[in-house]
Amino acid sequence: MTSSLVTDYDHGISAVDAQYHRPGRAAIHLIVENGMVALVDTGTAFSIPGVVQALKEKNLALENVVYILLTHIHLDHAGGAGECMRCFPNAKLVVHPRGARHMVDPARLIAGVIAVYGEAEFKQIYGEILPIDANRIIEAPDQTRIDLNGRTLLLLDTPGHARHHYCIYDERSHSFFTGDTFGVSYREFDVDGMEFVFPTTTPVQFDPIAAHESIDRIMSYNPHYAYLTHYSRIGNLPHHAIAMHSLIDAHVAIAKSANEKSIDRHKILKAALEKLLLQQLIQHGCKLSQQAIRDLLRSDIKLNAQGLESWLDQPVSRLKQL
Structure with a gap:
């Protein structure tokens, strides 16, 4: 299925447009394994109806969403996590240990974003940020393995953009879900199948030494593709590294x-x-x-x-x- 909101790839991977600011800016990725679903990043609370619709079109029950994997807790990646936990009753939230407490009590996250955008714009962009029951949170230190119905997802600590960032290596597709660690790549910039990728140094934890090391760590797995939150699948990874x-x-x-x-x-x-x-x-x-x-x-x-x-x-x- 490829629609205005959903792009399907192989190995049960799909991108759902998070409708963040504009089409094609942020993706929520679905990983489906024998009917069970993991989401990688959530967009904002306003993004979740699009995810629910995509699941319905794929004949996947909301109860089949078992993991919400946050690459990191910046609100364009994690702002919809609370709404996800409300909509998907069987889901566990998987988050870097440095980010878990902010999902239980998002007050500091909210205050930081309001300081940048102002309260009115914050509400317009992000909506309500719901706290999450700590009992539904899995803290994922480096080398955590998540079993998605027999499919292994390996979580690697990859700072540089943020200290609370992990990337997800999917052994089935030999690919990474990289959040912001491997940069930003908008499809509008593709030229004859070659993408353009550039770093994102926002907002307060940029560490260039760690960023270089994280890119090298990703490439040590010789991945076939990277699935970026901004925006979705890219190949040609040795060139982009x-x-x-x-x-x-x-x-x-x-x-x-x-x-x-x-x-x-x-x-x-x-x-x-x-x-x-x-x-x-x-x-x-x-x-x-x-x-x-x-x-x-x-x-x-x-x-x-x-x-x-x-x-x-x-x-x-x-x-x-x-």
């Missing part, structure tokens, strides 16, 4: 250069990141107009600039590691 390493270093160089200037660091960062990604996309062969590219990247550039500023404001001892 090299590009990600290079672009992480470029982001760091831009941040350090901006930090040396005394005025309007955020504006300098945004301008430099836009220039970098425009140049890269032109070299990639993207045929969209520069204005169309800017429109697609505007939010990511703003958030990446914020993340780099947060990284620059960390203790000097950490920055000197690079």
Whole structure:
């Protein structure tokens, strides 16, 4: 089944558009094994009716959803977790140990996002963030194995974007569900089957050393595909791993250069990141107009600039590691 919201792949994997800001920006992935279902990431509370509809179209009962796997707890990935637990009575929530308490009591998560967006925009984008019963939460440290009806899902600690991030290796498809660790890749930028991938440094825990190590860890499994939350399946992973390493270093160089200037660091960062990604996309062969590219990247550039500023404001001892 391929519809406006659902794209089916092989090995029982589907992407459901989370309808986050715009079509094609965030995906919720279904993994189906002999009728049992795991969801990878949840989008927001407003995303869950689309998941319910996709399950109905696949003749899968809501009771057959047994795991909700959060790659990390940023609200574009985890904001709908509470609504999922309400809709799917047999589901367990699987989350990094650093993130579990925030799912039980999401007050700090909510406050942090409201501080960025304001309360009115927060409610419009994310809706209600429901707390989750601790008895329905599985904390997943590094190397946790989840058995989905005989199908093994291996969870690997992969910081860099966030310290509460894991990626999921699906042994059946020899692929990873990478959340934000392997970057962002919008399908609008595909050229003749080749994707364009770039890092996401948001919002407050960017760690370039860890990001490099996590990419190498993913690639050590020689995966066939990566399923990104933003947006869904990409191949050509050896090529993209090299590009990600290079672009992480470029982001760091831009941040350090901006930090040396005394005025309007955020504006300098945004301008430099836009220039970098425009140049890269032109070299990639993207045929969209520069204005169309800017429109697609505007939010990511703003958030990446914020993340780099947060990284620059960390203790000097950490920055000197690079």
